[in-house]
Amino acid sequence: xxxIGAIKSLDYVHPSRALRLMQSQQKGHDNSGFAMVMQxxxxxxxxxxxxxxxxxxxxxxxxxxxxNILHEIGFRRILQWSPEVNDWPGLDINAMPHxxxxxxxxxxxxxxxxxxxxxxxxxxxxxxxxxxxxxxxEGFVYSFWPDVITLKEIGDPxxxxxxxxxxEADSRFxxxxxxxxxxxxxxxxxxxxxxxxxxxxxxTALANGENTFYLKNKEFQQRLHRGYIGFESDSQCFLYTxxxxxxxxxxxxxxxxxxxxxxxxxxxEKRDDQxxxxxxxxxxxxxxxxxxxxxxxxxxxxxxxxxxxxxxxxPVVIGRDERTVVITSEVCGINEILPERNWxxxxxxxxxxxxxxTDDLEVQRWKQ
Amino acid sequence: METVKLNxxxxxxxxxxxxxxxxxxxxxxxxxATCSFRAIKPKVERRxxxxxxxxxxxxQARFSAVPVIHQVNSIRDYCRGCGMCEKVCPNDAxxxxxxxxxxxxxxxRCLGGDSIKRGGRKNLEGSTRTLDTIRVGRISQMTxxxxxxxxxxxxxxxxxxxxLPPKKLPYSATLDNSLETKEKTPPVNWIYPVxxxxxxxxxxxxRMWEAVAMATAYLNEECGLPVRMCSGEGGVPVRLLKSKYLxxxxxxxxxxxxxxxxxxxxxxxxxxDPAGVLIKIGQGxxxxxxxxxxxxxxxxxxxxxxxxxxxxxxxPPNHQGLYSIEESVQKMFLSxxxxxxxxxxxxxxxxxxxxxxxxxxxxVRDPYNIVGGFFLDGIDGGTGAAHEVSLDxxxxxxxxxxxxxxxxxxxxxxQGQIPLWAAGGLGKTGDLAADAFKMICLGANGVFTGKLILxxxxxxxxxxxxxxxxxxxxxxxxxxxxxxxxxxxxxxxKAAQNIVNYFLAMDQEIKKLMxxxxxxxxxxxxxxxxxxxxxxxxxxxxxxxxx
Ligand code: SF4
Ligand code: SF4
Numbered sequence: 001x002x003x004i005g006a007i008k009s010l011d012y013v014h015p016s017r018a019l020r021l022m023q024s025q026q027k028g029h030d031n032s033g034f035a036m037v038m039q040x041x042x043x044x045x046x047x048x049x050x051x052x053x054x055x056x057x058x059x060x061x062x063x064x065x066x067x068n069i070l071h072e073i074g075f076r077r078i079l080q081w082s083p084e085v086n087d088w089p090g091l092d093i094n095a096m097p098h099x100x101x102x103x104x105x106x107x108x109x110x111x112x113x114x115x116x117x118x119x120x121x122x123x124x125x126x127x128x129x130x131x132x133x134x135x136x137x138e139g140f141v142y143s144f145w146p147d148v149i150t151l152k153e154i155g156d157p158x159x160x161x162x163x164x165x166x167x168e169a170d171s172r173f174x175x176x177x178x179x180x181x182x183x184x185x186x187x188x189x190x191x192x193x194x195x196x197x198x199x200x201x202x203x204t205a206l207a208n209g210e211n212t213f214y215l216k217n218k219e220f221q222q223r224l225h226r227g228y229i230g231f232e233s234d235s236q237c238f239l240y241t242x243x244x245x246x247x248x249x250x251x252x253x254x255x256x257x258x259x260x261x262x263x264x265x266x267x268x269e270k271r272d273d274q275x276x277x278x279x280x281x282x283x284x285x286x287x288x289x290x291x292x293x294x295x296x297x298x299x300x301x302x303x304x305x306x307x308x309x310x311x312x313x314x315p316v317v318i319g320r321d322e323r324t325v326v327i328t329s330e331v332c333g334i335n336e337i338l339p340e341r342n343w344x345x346x347x348x349x350x351x352x353x354x355x356x357x358t359d360d361l362e363v364q365r366w367k368q
Numbered sequence: 369m370e371t372v373k374l375n376x377x378x379x380x381x382x383x384x385x386x387x388x389x390x391x392x393x394x395x396x397x398x399x400x401a402t403c404s405f406r407a408i409k410p411k412v413e414r415r416x417x418x419x420x421x422x423x424x425x426x427x428q429a430r431f432s433a434v435p436v437i438h439q440v441n442s443i444r445d446y447c448r449g450c451g452m453c454e455k456v457c458p459n460d461a462x463x464x465x466x467x468x469x470x471x472x473x474x475x476x477r478c479l480g481g482d483s484i485k486r487g488g489r490k491n492l493e494g495s496t497r498t499l500d501t502i503r504v505g506r507i508s509q510m511t512x513x514x515x516x517x518x519x520x521x522x523x524x525x526x527x528x529x530x531x532l533p534p535k536k537l538p539y540s541a542t543l544d545n546s547l548e549t550k551e552k553t554p555p556v557n558w559i560y561p562v563x564x565x566x567x568x569x570x571x572x573x574x575r576m577w578e579a580v581a582m583a584t585a586y587l588n589e590e591c592g593l594p595v596r597m598c599s600g601e602g603g604v605p606v607r608l609l610k611s612k613y614l615x616x617x618x619x620x621x622x623x624x625x626x627x628x629x630x631x632x633x634x635x636x637x638x639x640x641d642p643a644g645v646l647i648k649i650g651q652g653x654x655x656x657x658x659x660x661x662x663x664x665x666x667x668x669x670x671x672x673x674x675x676x677x678x679x680x681x682x683x684p685p686n687h688q689g690l691y692s693i694e695e696s697v698q699k700m701f702l703s704x705x706x707x708x709x710x711x712x713x714x715x716x717x718x719x720x721x722x723x724x725x726x727x728x729x730x731x732v733r734d735p736y737n738i739v740g741g742f743f744l745d746g747i748d749g750g751t752g753a754a755h756e757v758s759l760d761x762x763x764x765x766x767x768x769x770x771x772x773x774x775x776x777x778x779x780x781x782x783q784g785q786i787p788l789w790a791a792g793g794l795g796k797t798g799d800l801a802a803d804a805f806k807m808i809c810l811g812a813n814g815v816f817t818g819k820l821i822l823x824x825x826x827x828x829x830x831x832x833x834x835x836x837x838x839x840x841x842x843x844x845x846x847x848x849x850x851x852x853x854x855x856x857x858x859x860x861x862k863a864a865q866n867i868v869n870y871f872l873a874m875d876q877e878i879k880k881l882m883x884x885x886x887x888x889x890x891x892x893x894x895x896x897x898x899x900x901x902x903x904x905x906x907x908x909x910x911x912x913x914x915x
Pocket of ligand 1: 384386402403404405406407408446447448449450451452453454463464
């Protein structure tokens, strides 16, 4: 089983906090990997928020391939940062030779382009990079997006932290939102792309659970959008549905829950918005999920949310103090990093709720 | 004694032989009275009897005239193996026995010079049914728990109506975070995933039709199962058209347009909309053939409902004037949509065929989004009357065809937009829940069934040549006949009760299949939940092969 967690704070947070959040839930996962997405970046990336940052793990050759492609398109690198690694013997990590986080200026012809055009360019570029590096596994491109960094590795999360020197907090590598997950995808093949959180055009999702409508979701999604690829994990479907409902259809976030876990027909009949809800059950029937799940999602505007499957078969808890909100699978994780909080304010959401944390840290409970 | 000539028909040429035990028979006459085919009759035989009357055995022989029951050796009045005689005999003195040496297919053609006609399903049994090589093999355990079929709630509903692609939904976000629309969307009815398939009021006795209508109403009003029945071609009693129960009925129009003048005339008096309109282009049991109602079944009330004289009623093999799919879309669908002011979904029924996917593709790409369902009927479907050669040798099995259509939709990202409904031999083994569930996993939104409904009511016909006399108007069960004496054999209340009970049992059984795969709504297209023990089936349907 996976354990998932997310920290959203008014202050910049170092990944060591995310590691501590997950480490205390160690018994609940299988120590097979660690992955995180950081958004609303601080430290060295703080002054480049508007420019896209590439997160990639690769070989020597991979770097060259990627840089050639980026150069050809016209991206100009303005910042490069690689974590200093502790390549100590005995660490349980299956690392790629290079981890690069590079920030680029847009190609000149896109300097004055509209936001939408730039966003399509970024996605196209990432897909191109991924395809080019896929052969011989020269590299893995996790995200290419402004103000977002992704790191994924196979191994023991504790050792991964040691390897990337993430246990020691500093102010250089921080963010106001960090989502993290411990475990590779052990249901299917162990591949780096299979580790959530997954990121697409500013949307991030991670999940604890199984999606028994995976095949239905996948078969439908792969024709919906060129960015819906991979499907190395059944949890990717949650991200693609989020992206589709919120960005492609332009629907408010509260409809996400209606799409993934629609209300039973007899409840829909009693509602004022039954027309809309039936339309969802009809046209988006293949995006419904089934099976036990807890999903954590993040929107481009830094809104964080969580919701569960319709039978609440997976745990999740939300704890907070004045400056930080934490969403995670088990309360021991929150106890670890917010020991002083008032635990009576902890929220254990029910199966028909979406808990939303706005950018100014207001926690809202939405009833489906 | 008459001379028997070589080519005379004898009982041994017929498909069934009567096994009769004169020593048990009390000559009550029940069997002869009950045989609607007049396949047996009493006669007197000269019999030799050996007896002994003294204290010591002194056998003597005596000849006497004995009344007995005798099988008729006629290719018209032949025994159908219906077993009614056996059922009514108080002494177990008589029963039909299948004759493996029958020459019936040959002698009937030789003597009649006409094609053989009958009802029922395909009677060529050979290999294992495809669906029986498939099992529900992906069982939820451990981290992905099974559900409890008794405790959890399940959404067992399927759409009937055109479903818009998500990007065509006319909804936009409002400032208060809800969705609003000003446009109309095509009508969609959510109904039970098993439709009682189109059997016309001419094919069925009025008592049987009434039983089906009663069962449908009861399932809806008392059991909470929104089951719909399709009228079949041939109209609907005006009383039903004007009643509130019309909402449970899908009206069918086929190439003969029988009964539609009544329906059109009743429109101003309708208090409810019908559940849908089904345009029948083809039928799985006899693809390429139109409907066939023999004159002997065209009784007075059928003449009234259909507005026809007593004559053989043949629907043309195709809708006159429809030369292309586009045209059918425009003409028929639009006119029926408009007739009910765009409130009633209109679907199409075709026989499964090598070309079904092309037809489906044309419909699913139709930019007007008006076709509200694709009903695919496979070769194993039943019929009231057809040429045997069509029944046995034309058509296409349903399983792979349904799968092909679903996968064609998947390739275009249009799955679910025209709901797929499948039929044709489903429930042939008596277990419709399993067949329906597997078809749903393969991509059907729901299934429809006809022959099985008759069997619930008491039809004793089967696919091994038993009875199948639905075309004759002599149905021994009172189901497919218009003869008052025969029709009265059927107790509509009991037949309706059987149908209701079967649906209740099936409903539980479908849940019993949904629970172990951990799904609370219908697993449409979840082929990953299935495994096949046959490699060829697995490859063809793109499911996992297991052994
Ligand atoms: S089995 Fe049926 S058809 Fe045959 S003799 Fe008996 S009642 Fe008549
Ligand atoms: S019992 Fe009636 S409905 Fe059944 S096969 Fe015989 S004639 Fe047809």
